[in-house]
Amino acid sequence: xxxxxxxxxxxxxxxxxxxxxxxxxxxxxxxxxxxxxxxxxxxxxxxxxxxxxxxxxxxxxxxxxxxxxxxxxxxxxxxxxxxxxxxxxxxxxxxxxxxxxxxxxxxxxxxxxxxxxxxxxxxxxxxxxxxxxxxxxxxxxxxxxxxxxxxxxxxxxxxxxxxxxxxxxxxxxxxxxxxxxxxxxxxxxxxxxxxxxxxxxxxxxxxxxxxxxxxxxxxxxxxxxxxxxxxxxxxxxxxxxxxxxxxxxxxxxxxxxxxxxxxxxxxxxxxxxxxxxxxxxxxxxxxxxxxxxxxxxxxxxxxxxxxxxxxxxxxxxxxxxxxxxxxxxxxxxxxxxxxxxxxxxxxxxxxxxxxxxxxxxxxxxxxxxxxxxxxxxxxxxxxxxxxxxxxxxxxxxxxxxxxxxxxxxxxxxxxxxxxxxxxxxxxxxxxxxxxxxxxxxxxxxxxxxxxxxxxxxxxxxxxxxxxxxxxxxxxxxxxxxxxxxxxxxxxxxxxxxxxxxxxxxxxxxxxxxxxxxxxxxxxxxxxxxxxxxxxx
Numbered sequence: 294x295x296x297x298x299x300x301x302x303x304x305x306x307x308x309x310x311x312x313x314x315x316x317x318x319x320x321x322x323x324x325x326x327x328x329x330x331x332x333x334x335x336x337x338x339x340x341x342x343x344x345x346x347x348x349x350x351x352x353x354x355x356x357x358x359x360x361x362x363x364x365x366x367x368x369x370x371x372x373x374x375x376x377x378x379x380x381x382x383x384x385x386x387x388x389x390x391x392x393x394x395x396x397x398x399x400x401x402x403x404x405x406x407x408x409x410x411x412x413x414x415x416x417x418x419x420x421x422x423x424x425x426x427x428x429x430x431x432x433x434x435x436x437x438x439x440x441x442x443x444x445x446x447x448x449x450x451x452x453x454x455x456x457x458x459x460x461x462x463x464x465x466x467x468x469x470x471x472x473x474x475x476x477x478x479x480x481x482x483x484x485x486x487x488x489x490x491x492x493x494x495x496x497x498x499x500x501x502x503x504x505x506x507x508x509x510x511x512x513x514x515x516x517x518x519x520x521x522x523x524x525x526x527x528x529x530x531x532x533x534x535x536x537x538x539x540x541x542x543x544x545x546x547x548x549x550x551x552x553x554x555x556x557x558x559x560x561x562x563x564x565x566x567x568x569x570x571x572x573x574x575x576x577x578x579x580x581x582x583x584x585x586x587x588x589x590x591x592x593x594x595x596x597x598x599x600x601x602x603x604x605x606x607x608x609x610x611x612x613x614x615x616x617x618x619x620x621x622x623x624x625x626x627x628x629x630x631x632x633x634x635x636x637x638x639x640x641x642x643x644x645x646x647x648x649x650x651x652x653x654x655x656x657x658x659x660x661x662x663x664x665x666x667x668x669x670x671x672x673x674x675x676x677x678x679x680x681x682x683x684x685x686x687x688x689x690x691x692x693x694x695x696x697x698x699x700x701x702x703x704x705x706x707x708x709x710x711x712x713x714x715x716x717x718x719x720x721x722x723x724x725x726x727x728x729x730x731x732x733x734x735x736x737x738x739x740x741x742x743x744x745x746x747x748x749x750x751x752x753x754x755x756x757x758x759x760x761x762x763x764x765x766x767x768x769x770x771x772x773x774x775x776x777x778x779x780x781x782x783x784x785x786x787x788x789x790x791x792x793x794x795x796x797x798x799x800x801x802x803x804x805x806x807x808x809x810x811x812x813x814x815x816x817x818x819x820x821x822x823x824x825x826x827x828x829x
Contacts, residue, residue, distance in 0.1 A: 314410070320403040321374070323354045335408065339388050366395060373397040374404055383411065424563060427456055435574060442578065443476055449571050450478045457534060457564055459552040464538070464575065466546040467492055467501055468800075468819045469754060475546070494523035496533045497547040504544060506536040506572075508565055511555035531555040534565065536572035540579045548572040610639065659691040661823060664756060667694065668749045671701035680709055685750040691821040696795045701749075701758065703792050704815060708760035709745050746810075755801065755818040761810040770805040 315332035319325055328336065328349050336357055337344040349357060354370075365384045373380045382395045391412040398405045434440070434448045450462035463484070464476040472492040477484045492498050496519055500507045509515045510532050512525055524530045535549025548571055613635035620628035665684050672682050682705075746761045765773055774793040792815070796803040801817050808814040 315408040316406070318403055318405045319354055325350045325352055325354070325357065326403065332408070335389075366393075369395065370397055370404060370406070373399045420563075427452065427567070431571070442582070446476045446575070447478065450476065453550055453568065453571065454478060456567060457550050457560070459532070459534075459550040461530075461552060462550045464546065464548050465497060467497070467544060469821045471754060471819070472497060473546075491523075494527075496522070496524055496530065496551070497535055497549060500535045500537050500547050500549070501544045504537050504539070506565060506569055507533060508560050509533045510559045513555070529553045534560050534568055536568050538572050538579065539576045540583060545576070545579055548575055610635075613639075658693060659821075660694050662690055662692045662694060662697060664688040664690055664749075667697055668701055671698045672705065674698075675702050675705045675709075680705070680745045680747060683746070683748045685748060686756055688751060688756060689823040690756075691823060692799060693795075696798065700792050700795045703789065704758045705747060707789055707792075708747060708758075708762055708813070752816060752818060754822070755816065755820040757814055757816045759808040759810075759812060759814040761808060761812040764807060764811055765805055765813045773805065774803075 313331065315335040316329045317325060317332040317336075318327040328346050330346075333344060333346050333349060336349060339358055354367075365382060366386070369380045369382045377399050379396065379398045381397075383392065384395065385392050391410055392414075394409040394411050396407045396409075398407075430452055431449060434445055434452070437445065440448070446464050450464070454460065454462050460480045461484070462478045463474050466473045466475050470492050471489050472495050474484055474486060474488045477486060477488075492501070496507060496509065496512070496516075499516075499519070509519070512531055512533060513520045519525060530551045531553055532555050533549065533551040535547045535551075538545045538548055548568065550568065613632050616628050616631040616635065619625075620632060664686050665688075668682070668684050668686075748757075748759045750757055750759070773789050775790065793803055796817060800819065802819050804816050804818075806814050806816060
């Protein structure tokens with residue numbers, strides 16, 4: 294025997310009216326037979342006017358909520374009525390811009406509906422979903438092996454601009470005092486790939502100096518001293534978020550976002566973390582690229598060495614073998630002298646090969662170098678009896694002392710080898726002319742000289758080494774740096790290859806141009822300078 298207790302209707306209504314959430318009941322004809330106070334308020338908001346419970350009860354569901362017809366709510370109500378089983382749903386209700394959890398309980402006479410507002414829970418979850426979307430999109434970009442590195446970075450800059458709501462984004466390279474835009478996104482094309490500006494004009498100077506992410510929602514408010522830089526006064530950068538990119542333990546450049554308007558709100562922890570994540574990926578990728586390039590260079594170098602050892606060393610070995618056999622047979626001193634010269638030649642080749650191998654190693658231990666002092670020291674170690682040197686620099690730079698000393702020594706030797714060879718060739722030609730009666734011997738001998746004049750001076754972002762020798766024709770200027778290439782009699786062809794290797798190991802650029810007096814001028818640029826060249 295079961296006992297069923299029926300509460301009086303007015304007592305039941307009173308209990309239901311105490312619910313904090315909307316609750317209503319419709320009969321099997323979908324007409325309201327009861328609404329509690331919360332449901333009445335909910336329906337009144339939907340209609341945009343005040344409604345009493347008496348006005349609602351007796352009306353059809355679609356009369357009170359016509360926009361509900363066809364939406365998931367309405368379909369779930371019908372499902373509950375048709376199956377006789379309770380249903381639960383969570384849906385967005387557009388008229389109120391809210392999310393509701395709906396529970397519908399069918400009975401023989403109708404349907405009881407309970408609503409609970411879960412909008413806040415959805416709003417709290419939206420940022421998480423948005424972050425998941427962004428991270429998934431970033432992963433797809435970085436994992437896409439079909440895209441080039443530049444395309445990947447460009448896509449990451451686009452994602453960052455969308456998340457941070459900034460117009461400008463760049464991956465930039467810092468080279469000494471210069472700031473070079475490597476990959477850029479701008480709304481107006483005001484910045485182009487490869488553009489350079491002084492590092493001191495940028496906010497990135499601080500990012501690089503501290504090796505920490507710089508967060509400025511409002512430059513004037515958050516860092517008044519930076520508002521004095523050209524980045525603010527001329528370019529109008531009013532907000533900035535940038536992180537350093539570290540390659541092989543050194544600052545490569547920055548990954549940054551900025552805008553011409555200050556932000557009303559601070560950059561969130563999530564936004565800062567996002568930029569940090571990408572800067573770390575960039576640091577890894579660029580380090581990996583550099584490692585791969587070094588590996589390729591080493592492999593190519595090994596192939597060159599194998600060729601040089603098998604070819605260049607074999608020749609003096611064959612000479613030594615031949616003259617040694619003659620010397621044993623004849624005992625003549627001249628034959629032994631030729632053997633010694635072959636040995637000396639091999640010794641030079643071996644030393645040059647070792648120097649070439651070491652010159653290609655990445656330099657990590659940089660020191661402060663007074664350029665003028667090191668030039669003078671290098672000059673003293675080279676046989677320069679028939680040459681002069683003018684040093685016109687007061688620069689202090691960061692470099693590997695031993696490598697830079699070898700660079701200068703090789704340039705001085707190369708200039709004297711080619712300069713004296715050309716001078717002798719001119720004098721020999723003059724002698725032959727005089728022998729043919731075309732000019733007097735005495736007139737030409739006064740011009741016969743083996744003296745070569747060198748000058749070391751400053752460039753805006755580096756230095757140059759110049760001689761007054763015969764110069765290098767434009768079509769030969771790239772070939773002179775190739776291993777084994779030489780026009781001087783007895784030259785190994787390694788000297789200028791070593792010069793380029795040392796420059797590359799420092800991250801410098803080297804090029805050959807015409808000297809002021811017609812000779813060769815080697816220019817070294819993109820150099821980290823501590824003390825700048827004097828004006829003028």
